[in-house]
Amino acid sequence: MAKNKYNKDCPFTEEQVKYIDYKDINLLRKYMSQYSKIVPRYYTGVNLKYQKALAVAIKRARNMALLPFVRRGR
């Protein structure tokens, strides 16, 4: 059964993640759009608690130039 975009499980809740690390760029990239914006949780299914933690991690990574603030589409 394919799940539509409004019906997804939160991967962080499933694994009971305690801390989303800003250094884990590959993980953070999954929750960013192609223009490196943070993807809203109604697309990704992330729970509110984790979406907030995710946002903090992404912003930290951006400050340390691990992730871009903006990326222009080509």
Added chain:
Amino acid sequence: MTEEHVREDANKYELMVIINPDIGVDAIKKRLDETRKLLTAEKGGVAGEIFFEDVWGTRDLAYKIKKHDKGYYAVFDFVTDPSMIREMETALGLETEVIRHMIVRLPGAYQSLNYAALLEKQAIEEEEKKALKLAAKNKRPLRPGEKPEAVRVPAKTEKVAEKTVEKESAKSEEKVEAKDEVKEEVKEKPKKKETTLEDVDAKLKSIIDNPDINF
């Protein structure tokens, strides 16, 4: 308050610094030593303590900072008195060789991560996923002959397990040997079955040869 008491109460912090890579190897080493000194500085008879250190080395910045497009990254996990953090921040901020720095408070249960090991682990996990996907793909066209599928799936998971073991063993010096081993195994399997397996092998090799993944 005794020293021990303070240590238990003290918070864990993580410092990430980006050092100007153009200043030369010696200067970078000096800078790292100085940051270590800064983090372990004493105050009121209690010294900070670095319990984990991870030097990433030079890597590309996601965007230019002060006209630099590369930076030398280093991560320090340390325990210190909270009152020290502000002093560290100002000291680092004044340092021209440090392009950027960030001190973050770590949760109590945090386990320090080696960045290279993390990348390696993720590469392996991706391989697993790809293998599973391929297995799923192969299942559909082969529905009439059910037996080969049942054999195939466990074979692949075993393969991945072998790989992980080898990669762990290969961490330091046996890198080259391990590569050969992987390739040998890889060669044995595609002979049995289709082109899709060869695709997996190509991906595997590209990941093993990937310069971004340091053992």
